[in-house]
Amino acid sequence: MKHEIYNFSAGPAVLPKPVLAQVQEELPNWHGSGMSVMEMSHRGAEYTGIIAQAEADLRELLAIPENYRVLFLQGGASQQFAMVPMNLLAGGKAAYVETGIWSRKASSEAKRFGEIDIVASNAEAADHAVPRQETWQLRSDHRYCHIADNETVDGIEFDFLPELGDLPLVSDASSNILSRPLDVSRFGLIYAGAQKNIGPAGLTLVIVRDDLLGQAGPQVPTMLDYAVHAENDSMYNTPPTFAIYVAGLVFRWLLQQGGLAVMADHNARKAALLYGAIDGSSGFYRNDVAVANRSRMNVPFFLRDSRLDAAFLQEAASWGLLQLKGHRLLGGMRASIYNAMPETGVLALVDFLNDFARRHG
Template sequence: MTRAHNFNAGPAALPEEVLKQAGEEMLDFNGTGMSVMELSHRSKEYEEVHNEAKAGIKELLQVPDTHDVLFLQGGASLQFPMIPMNFLPDGEKANYILTGSWSEKALKEAKLIGETKIGASSAEHNHTYIPDIHSMDVDPTDTYVHITSNNTIFGTQWHTLPDWNPPLIADMSSDILSRPVPVDQFSLIYAGAQKNLGPSGVTIVIIEKEMMEKIPNSIPTFLRYDTHADKNSLYHTPPTFGIYMLNHVLNWIRNRGGAEGMQERNNEKASLLYDTIDHSGGFYKGHAEKDSRSNMNITFNLPSEELNKTFLEKAKEAGFVGLNGHRSVGGCRASLYNAVSLESCEALRTFMLDFHKNHG
C-alpha cells in the first residue's frame, strides 16, 4: 500500500508509526484482551493512559504548576461560547483580536453572552497579515483578550506572542506543540487535537487555576471548567480512544526533540515550499504577507482560476491529498502539521517546480 501525501487542513495526517502501533493494540491493549475503546473509563488500565497523556502535555509544553490540563469535547467551537460564559460577567468587556474566520466566530459567540470590543483586525485586507502588537487597542480593564495563534484558512501566524496585563486567551488549535510556547503568559489555551496532536474528538484546555475561581455559580455544571478540573476530566465519559491516540502522538513528539524538535522540523518543511513560491517569478503567489506567514498552512494561488483547477487535478492524480484552498482565499493550501513528513513536502516541491516548468 502506498500512503498518500496528506496535506489536509484537519483532520490531518497522523504519524505512521503511531497508526501502526494503534493497529497492533486494536484487539488487545496491554494484555486486557480488549481494545482501549472497550475499556471502562474508570478502569486502572485506561486511567494510566489518561494521566500519562496529561503529564505529556505538561512536560512538552512546560506547563507551570499554576495551570491545569483538561481533556474536553466539542472542539474549539464549544470553547467559543464556553469562555465568555465562564469569564465575561455583566458590566465587563472582552477584547477580541480578529485575524481570520475562527477568531470572528469566537467573537460572534461572545457577543451573544456579553459585551465585547475589537482590539485589532486584519479583515480589511482579507486577513493577509497579523496586526502589529504595539498598535492593538488592549487595555488593563479588558476582562480578557482573545487571539487565534494560527489561521488555517488564510495562512497567517503570530510569530511573537503577546504578554499583556489582561488575562490572555488563545485558540491554538492549528499550531499547538508545533513550537515552544510561553504558557505562563496565558490564562487559557485551547486546541482541538485533530491537526497536530491526534484524531478529532479531543479538545485540550490549559487553564490557569486562579482563573477558575472567577466562575460564577450560575453556569451549568457541565459547562464549567472547574467541574472538569475537579474530576481530572473524568466528570463524564471522555473520548478515550482519542486520548489514547493523543498519548501515542505525544510520545512520538518527545522522541523527536519535543516542541523544539517540532519547530525545527516544521521550519524546514515550510521553507521548502515558501522558497518554491518566492522563486517562481510570480507564478505562485502566496496569500499571506511574508512577516506573517504560517508554518502550518501555506496558502497560494496560480495566475488564473483555470491553472488553479489544473494544478489541483494533476496534484490529486500524483497522490497529493487536501491541497484545495478554502473558498475565502481560493487557490491552494498545503497544511504542514507535525506529522506531515519532510519527504511529502519535498515531493510537493518537485511537483510544483515541474508544474511551473510545464505551464509557466
C-alpha cells in the same frame, strides 16, 4: 508510476506513521488486557493510567507549570468560542484581536455572552499582517484578551507573543500547538482542537490557569464549566477515550523525536521549502500573507490563472498529493504541513509545483 501518498489536509490531518502502527497493533488487545481501548471503562485502572500518562507527557513537552490544569474535553475549538466567555467574562468586557476567519468566529460567538471589543483587526490590511500590539486598543476593564495564534484558513501566524501584564491572554492554538516551544506561563488559557497536531477529531485540549477557574455564573451549564472538569480530572462524564489514547501516543512520539525545539526546526525547514517554491515561481503561484506572519502549518496559495485549479488538483492527486484544495471561504489551494508531515512530503509537493508551473506557465 506509483507515488507515495501525502495528505495535506488541514484537519482531520496526517498522523505520525509509528503512532498509526502502534494503534493498529494495540487495537484489539491493549497490553494484554483483552480489551480494545475503545471498550475500556474510563474509570478502570487501565484507562486512568492511559490518561494520566498522556497528561504527564504533555506537561513535559510544554513545560506546563503546576498552577495550570490540563482538561481533555469535547466539542472542538468552536465550543470553546462559547466556553471562554461563559467562564471568564463574568459580566465584564473582553478584548478580541481579529486576524482571520476563526478569530472572527470566536468574537462573534463571544458577543452572545457580553460586551466584546475588537481591539485590533487586519480586515483592511492588504498584506493580512498581524496588527502590532502597540495599535491594540486595550482597556483596564477588559477581563481577558483573545487571539488565534495561527489562522488555519488564512495561513496567518503570530510572530510575537503579546505582553499584557496582568490581563489574561487566551489563545486558540488549534493548528500550531506543539509545533514549537511555548511559554505557557504567558497565557491565562490555551485551547486547541486535536485534529491537526494532536490526534483524532473529537478531543479538545484546554490548558487553564488555576485562578481563572470557578468564575462561571450559575446560569452556565454544568458541562460548560471549566471548574467542574478540573475538579473531576476530565472525568465528569465519559471523555473521548480513544482520541485521548491516540493523543497520548502522539505526545510520546514527540518526546522521542527530541521535543518541541526539534519539531520547531523541522517545521521551519518544511515551510521554507514550500514558500521558496511559491516565491520562486515568477508569479505562477502566490501567497498573500505578510512574510513575517506566514504560517508554518497552513500554507494557502493561489494559481495566477484560476482556470487551472481543477487540473492542478487532479494532477496533484495523480502524484499522491492529496487534500490540497483551499478552504471554501478562501478558494485557491492550501497545504497543511503539520508535525507529522515528513520533509519528503514537502519536497514531493515542491517538485510537483515546479513541474506543473513549467508545463502550464
